[in-house]
Amino acid sequence: MKRTLLLNPPSFQDFDGGAGSRYQATREVTSFWYPTWLCYPAGLIPQSRVVDAPPENLSVGQVARLGRDFDLAVLFTTGASFQHDLATIDRLKADNPHLEVGLVGPQVSVLPEESLAAGPQVDFVARREFDETVVEVAQGRPYGEIPGLSYRQNGVIRHNADRPFLEDLDALPFVTEIYHRDLAIERYQIPYLRYPYISIYTGRGCPHRCVYCLWPQTFTGRRFRVRSVANVAAEVRRSLELFPQAAEIFFDDDTFTAHQERARELARAFRPLKFTWSATARANTDYETLKAMKEGGLRLLVVGFESGDPGVLHNIKKGATPDMGRRLMSRCRELGIQVHGAFMVGLPGETRESLAASMRFACELDPDTIQVSLATPYPGTEFYDFCRERGYLKDQALVDGRTGYQQCVVDYPGLAAAEIFESVPRFYRRFYFRPRYMARAVKTMLKDPAERRRLLREGREFVTFLFRRRQGRRAAPGGGPTCL
Secondary structure, three states, X not given: OOOEEEEEOOOOOOEEOOOOOOOOEEOOOOOOOOOHHHHHHHHHOOOEEEEEHHHHOOOHHHHHHHHHHOOEEEEEOOOOOHHHHHHHHHHHXXXXXXXXXXXXXXXXXXXXXXXXXXXXXXXEEEOOOXXXXXHHHHOOOOHHHOOOEEEEEOOEEEEOOOOOOOOOHHHOOOHHHHHHHHOOHHHOOOOOOOOOEEEEOOEEOOOOOOOOOHHHHHHHOOOOEEOOHHHHHHHHHHHHHHOOOOOEEEEOOOOOOOOHHHHHXXXXXXXXXXXXXXXEEOOOOOHHHHHHHHHOOEEEEEEEEEOOOXXXXXXXXXXXXXXXXXXXXXHHHHHOOEEEEEEEEOOOOOOHHHHHHHHHHHHHHOOOEEEEEEOOOOOOOHHHHHHHHHOOEOOOOOEOOOOXXXXXXXXXXXXXXXXXXXXXXXXXXXXXXXXXXXXXHHHHHHHOHHHHHHHHHHHHHHHHHHHHHHHHHHHOHHHOOOOO
């Protein structure tokens, strides 16, 4: 078995683009997701180590020196960081000429040919779910015999047949064992989660058809494959033993409530463990499921409302309506469940009127916190094809090449990219600077010291983000929309 380095490489300062972040960018408020995808094969390879460079603030030089001790390096790459990652591979191989290096992640799954052509220093690409593919490379199997692998042979790029999606998820190791072995959980924080937190997947894939969502369309598929309830509960128990300092566990499935009966079963299994947890959910989650989850220790749900305009929701195949969002918020208030609402601007069919409708909708719903993202057409998604076919794709650079902040790359008739870009801080100000929200925040801070520290830190970073974003746009060459 080859000594294997599983690396989330350095790129932009505070760039959250590793093997756990679905939307790769530098955030308005410091956020780091666990490199969960890299931790699965690490648990299957005895002589392995996971290195997560961004939260550890490691330089390329420091990573290259670490690479001297390994035979194989596997880097999780993204469209935003791809060129940086190729430069990192150059340094790794300069320090260790015998090092075998491969790339994984949605970017190279969608564009394996282009990725290998652009990176002659890359030995292979492991497409889609790469757990078993990487293990077989580490075992020394010939490239030609490994499903899911793309590689270069005698100057010719070859692509083996796809590896079927993994069905027996219970056969995988507990990623929390690798967190404990290789990572410091105090380096990971998400503004709406209690600190420090632990992140776990209970399943892979998503059955819903949202046109913009990266992972199901490029990486994990549109079928929800799940771990058994007993297996998930066992990892929770082990996590509580390994990390007594953890304040919360976050179940980071694409949609935790995709199978609502299973969500209720998980909640019933969690109840005797008496721990605090949060999860993802859709607006159609019913009262019975919400109540069971709350009784099982649920604190907060992350809900993708996306837009307050019914036409936009139809265009993105969300399978939800504004009325569903209203019902969900009413039920969550009744049960005492906090909600972090996710919204997007710049989705297909967006207009000035729909932007205004979304801002009104967010204020009407009044979730505890929100995030507002620029809709990003990642290659391999229906959204990308839609924009390319209609000529709406203004720029291929999804993030600013100097900072890693999101750029607006869609330009619709009647709604320019610059206007969509400027709607993000306007949306945030409209929501957070309301007297109703500010009064609630003050009340929360007076009542809960932990929430006080979290909200004050988030508030300082958010105000700094708004200032840097405004200054960065003024300084951008040609006045283009650049988020700094």
